[in-house]
Amino acid sequence: MAVTVEILKKMQSEITCSICKDYFREPVTIGCGHNFCQACLSFRWRVGAPAFSCPECRQISQDREIPVVNRRLAELTELGKHFSSKLLESNEEQSQCVTHKKPLKHFCEEDQTALCVTCCETPEHGAHKISSVQEAAHKYRRELQHIRSHLGKHLKKDEQLLAQKKKPAIDWQELISSENKKVLTLLEEEESRSLQRCKQEEKARRDRLKQYRQSLQDLMLELQETRHQLNLDLLQDAKQLLGRCEAVLAQRVKAVIPVLEEYYTPGLIEILNKFRVDLTLDPTSAHSSVTVSEDRKSVKAGEGWQVETKFPDDFPFHYVFAEQSFSLGNQYWVVDVTQLSQWTLGIYTPHIRTRWGREVNSSMILLHCIKKEGEYYLQTYPGSLNHRVKGLLPWIGVYLCNGPGTVVFYNVLQGTLIYRFSALIFRWPVTPVFSPGPPLPGTNPGPMTLFPADSHLCVGCYTCV
Template sequence: MEAAVEMLQKMHSDVTCSICRNYFSEPVTLHCGHNFCRECLSSCWRAAATQALSCPECRQVPQSEALPPVNECLAQLTDLVKRFSSQVLQSTKGQSQCTLHGKVFKLFCEQDQTPLCVGCCETAEHGGHGISPVGEAAPKYRKQLQNMQRNLGKHFEEAESLLAQQSLVNWRRMITEEYRKLQYLVMAQEFICIERIRQEQRARQDRLTQQIQTLQKLKLELQEAGNLPDLDLLQDAKQLLERSESELSQRAMTVLPELREYPIPGLIEMLNRFRVDMIMDPRSVTSYLSVSEDLRSVKATEAWDALQHLEDSDCHAVLAKQTFSSGRYYWEVDVSQVPQWVLGIYTTYLRRKRGRDVESYDYAFLLRCVKKEDNYFIGSYPGSLNHQLKGPIPRVGVYLEYSPGSLSFYNVLQRSLIYKFHPISFTAPIRPIFCPGPPLPGTKPGPMTLCPMDSHLCACCFSSQ
């Protein structure tokens, strides 16, 4: 019997796919001699659609990009090994007994993760340990494995969706347009920055691809483990669960990327040419906000803080007193005292109906910062920006170009672009909008302040605050 088991182990590696780690299903053979399941090879090539197709093991490029035909001889060999394996397993079922006491394993030690017989329990080695019948321990672990399998399946689908959508934010186009504003003075820096973006996007795509492959592998292992006999399942269940938990704990960075900073030399200095002196409109203030006497600061009141646990706690904001219907404008807002904030513009869209009637409706373009625990997140409305920040942004610059129509947000300290709405077809006057919240529970609300025209921010200024 031992010789049969040894021979089975040697044959098992010859009929196992190196991608899914399972018996071949419709095996195909590449010109380099390596074998794979037809579906596994197809999925692997689809995931690497932007790269040259190659063998997943030796990376040799195939002579044809079409999938090879099924290797019928290898398929028959796989079927024979599977049947032989089943026969060997049936013949070894009676060997699941304690070699020391000669009794059948009926119990399981939770601390040592090992099966026991009744005689083993009487020894001092397992004294005080949690011991339960195999019939109770195996279903518990089987249920945990099944739950983990479902959880991995959900996150596998999410990772696949993120891989397909990872190019929604077109950083290359936005950054390229910023460099064009500076024209030939920063051409060398532009090339370096664009190359960095390309490499980071490629690295993120590789991480997502790797996560998909890992999740797929874990799914198959969990599925196989769920079909094992009780004792075999208990041998590897804990290790498999720990590996799965570890993989899930690492997925946050892959799913929600960090907002990268791409400093553009001379950017803020150029935008300061369009700096506008602005104040807030006291007529737009609600009971949830209070504006300073000089109309340059706004902060949340206790009334808003009382709404924190209500489902209808909306974003309360104050409008600027100025309106813009042409030209270019730039202003900066100090948000270092507010961990959560919203900035943007408010306008009215005009839409012609049938005949001479004109329909109007309110619309806004917003950038929002949210704090969850010790992490900061930035998002756009409307838009596809949803990233994590390295840390709080002390000052935000806003640049409005009425025609051809764009709205850009900048990290003033880092001299870098945060996000850009473009193109926008403005049809009515525009008013900047400011929201210093919602305030965090248990904290004293701070002010959101319009920066004076002659104020400038650098790293030493922020570190001294």
């Protein structure tokens, strides 16, 4: 039997693709003599590549097209799969209980142990859930295959992320540099430090993503190897393997979605305060699900704004507009969102396009704060910001510059940039918009409040209002 098993392993290695680690599907043979699945080789030999090399020996191939299917190898693969299956069944039938010397044909779910028919009748397992070895193995194979498919989808997405250009979706270096130039030479030293931090954090983010990808690849290999395991060997480790897979998937958000970093700009808030405007809310523009205060300085989610226990991706934001609109100059306003977990701030204008003439498919520029699975996120619309935040942001500043077409959001308490929209051309007028929700289920959130233009706000202090 040992000789047969060795022959089986040798045969399996000959009919297994070294790329996908599975039995050949439509195998092809390339010039160096190595064999691969046609689809696997096609994925590796990308169109337009300067040269094709063997994924196994790296020998450069003179061919520029994928070879035709090797029919004899395909037939041999089918025979090998059939023989392997029969041999595995034969080996399982010979497995015996050490105590009772009877075949191990049953499996205890509670103890994760193979049993013979006599073991099943003992008091130790009498109240446990017992199934046949074949049924239990089929169940775990199905679960492992499902999670392998799930891991494969994440692995593909993460490969695409790492295949992107090194330049991040948000050019923090350009944003930070632009903000620091406002205070000229006194900010050069702080700018240099911030840019260095940005590079280090981007490198750290990519390193985390690479580590997470490696974890996915390692699990994929482990799951692949279970395809060739005996049922008893599979059942011994299946539950632990499923647990590791779930633990890795639970870390995906922290590995893939970055935390919004704080890049402090000295004197920034003091400069912006020179452009503060006094806003009031327009009750006639308010949605029925929000309530405007009598002094028109705050807005609160009303009782009619009901949400489901689990938010859909497109849950509604109900707005109220400011009474004031702007056509020229620079304006800056600050909003207190301390009592809210979810909110939206921004501007509305009838038409927006970029300076290069491209239409923007939106009449609003918005910053959302939302909560998902215990984490808070800041997202822009439109835009590419989708970052986690370390904690709730109490005061948000909004800066509007109508000349060059700029809308910027700031964390007032920290004196840091959140995100900037630039190179925009507005159709006047431009109106500030506000949304105090949607409220989280089971909560009673407070109001979203506009700070008066003459209120004193400074970085790092709640007591200056």
